[in-house]
Amino acid sequence: MLFPSLAFLVATAVSQVAAHGYVPIIRINGQSIPGWDVSKDPYTTPQPLRVVRATKNDSGYVADPSSADITCSIGNSKLPPGPISATVAAGGTVQVQWNTWPVGHYGPILNYMAKCPSSGCSSFKGDSGSPWFKIQQDVYVNGVWASDTLAKSGFAYNVKIPSNIAPGNYLLRHENLALHGASNIGGAQFYPVCIQLTVTGGGSLNPSGLSFPGTYKATDPGIHFNPYQGDAANKAYVPPGGPVYPGLT
């Protein structure tokens, strides 16, 4: 209580620094579908159902990859998802539209899916077992981190849904991993977003094997990484979560 005004200023500064971005819109076949608008949806009564899962009422990052928040962002362990999904054909594209993204949050963009149980995605948190598999990743190409490409591409990112996975209900876990502070253990910033999809068509593949939390460790070489060592070091960067699941087409 010695310096309440200072404490307030610090808290205010932290909340402003945390305003990195969120996903208010996705697009499938040119159609816009509302995502989770952090600036409006939490304050609307009744709270709207969205295909992008609700998070706590800010756009902050997850710092601890062993926390339950690593699955689908802050609040994963508390907020129930809603019974709604966006339909996409296997082999199709989901465009993830962030509201903003800062240049200089160097890092990869990683994309995973998990099949929801036969009861649907509504009660599926994806935070136990190993339901996840990696479908796509963009890392560091021609001297540019995927995050900077996102920042310079209107904040839109295209995720291709594999053409040979079994049809059904899935969570798509789309993630920015910011490494600008990651030369210190615990300094990486995770921005996962979960999108509820119904995949039509497809094949018979039912991949799995990864866990959130579980797969990522704070000491992984792709999480404890200094992105300021130059081009050669960045080219050698290996993202966490391993390679894209083999056999996806």
Ligand SMILES: [Cu+2]
């Ligand atoms: Cu930031």
